[in-house]
Amino acid sequence: MTVTNLQHVGLEVPDIDRALSFYTDAGLERLERGNYGVARCAGRDQDQVVFVEGPRRRLHHVSFGTTEAGSAAIIARLEGDGHTVLDAPNETPEPGIWVRDPDGILVNVKVADAAPSRGGPDAIDNPPDWLVNVPGHYYRQGLRAAPPHDTPVQPCRLGHVLQFTTDIEAKIDFYTRLLGMKVSDRIGPGIAFMYIPGGSDHHVVALAQSDAPGLHHASFEMGNVDEIGLEAAHMIDKGHRHHWGFGRHVVGSNFFTYFRDPWDGLVEFFSDIDYIPADYDWQPRDWPLEGALASWAPKVPDDFITNFEAVN
Numbered sequence: 483m484t485v486t487n488l489q490h491v492g493l494e495v496p497d498i499d500r501a502l503s504f505y506t507d508a509g510l511e512r513l514e515r516g517n518y519g520v521a522r523c524a525g526r527d528q529d530q531v532v533f534v535e536g537p538r539r540r541l542h543h544v545s546f547g548t549t550e551a552g553s554a555a556i557i558a559r560l561e562g563d564g565h566t567v568l569d570a571p572n573e574t575p576e577p578g579i580w581v582r583d584p585d586g587i588l589v590n591v592k593v594a595d596a597a598p599s600r601g602g603p604d605a606i607d608n609p610p611d612w613l614v615n616v617p618g619h620y621y622r623q624g625l626r627a628a629p630p631h632d633t634p635v636q637p638c639r640l641g642h643v644l645q646f647t648t649d650i651e652a653k654i655d656f657y658t659r660l661l662g663m664k665v666s667d668r669i670g671p672g673i674a675f676m677y678i679p680g681g682s683d684h685h686v687v688a689l690a691q692s693d694a695p696g697l698h699h700a701s702f703e704m705g706n707v708d709e710i711g712l713e714a715a716h717m718i719d720k721g722h723r724h725h726w727g728f729g730r731h732v733v734g735s736n737f738f739t740y741f742r743d744p745w746d747g748l749v750e751f752f753s754d755i756d757y758i759p760a761d762y763d764w765q766p767r768d769w770p771l772e773g774a775l776a777s778w779a780p781k782v783p784d785d786f787i788t789n790f791e792a793v794n
């Protein structure tokens with residue numbers, strides 16, 4: 483009995499309208515709900531980023547879905563472990579379990595499925611019309627491939643969040659023993675990746691040791707590498723700051739590109755991440771830091787791992 487999906491991430495920001503403008507520039511859709519802002523992926527009936535007002539940008543909460551039975555089991559494990567199940571915070575009065583993790587960050591677990599996203603559960607029967615020529619095999623014949631620069635693209639779904647933590651072992655223990663995730667890979671003592679054993683992307687939550695908690699990045703799935711490239715081109719056209727990419731991660735294998743948000747947080751756009759099916763005997767590896775961040779990419783920026791929630 484575990485969490486079964488990632489619902490959304492909550493951020494405190496000094497200017498909700500500015501945050502929503504950044505995410506609408508990225509192709510998400512905005513909603514206002516009471517005194518907080520919401521960004522959703524087009525066609526997906528699920529909050530992806532929730533914004534509450536505060537003095538600075540910082541991680542407010544992370545929300546997961548589970549089943550009725552999962553919810554009961556998680557409450558029992560939390561209370562058995564001495565955690566207090568809290569009332570929903572006034573600023574985000576949403577249903578479900580609310581609890582503080584070892585960093586003091588709020589975690590919400592509610593009874594909810596993951597909403598279908600583009601390329602969702604029926605995708606296996608409806609492969610995308612994206613044909614690639616390779617040496618000796620012209621899968622695309624008589625057709626032009628390059629999409630016009632102004633082709634609109636929109637992220638499909640929030641795939642994962644990477645959090646800074648002051649105690650990575652305590653945080654792994656919280657997410658694995660109490661919420662039911664499993665470690666998929668580590669990069670030395672300071673970075674860990676976790677998946678959901680019922681079948682999920684290689685990582686749904688990742689952690690990096692720091693001297694303060696925080697959100698390193700939220701990561702959104704795109705349809706393919708062309709969509710990552712178009713997304714990046716459009717964000718640059720709109721004046722946003724490209725940070726790192728285009729490249730391919732080693733751990734999780736996803737193609738990636740990263741942008742800075744208005745407060746130096748990072749947003750990743752990815753495609754083709756490794757998937758760990760239900761009940762699969764995945765063997766975690768501990769990767770050396772050297773070379774572990776990218777199979778290939780431009781040089782890693784010096785401040786890629788900087789925790790601006792601690793600096794600012």
Ligand SMILES: [Fe+2]
Nearest residue numbers: 642644701750
């Ligand atoms: Fe990522």
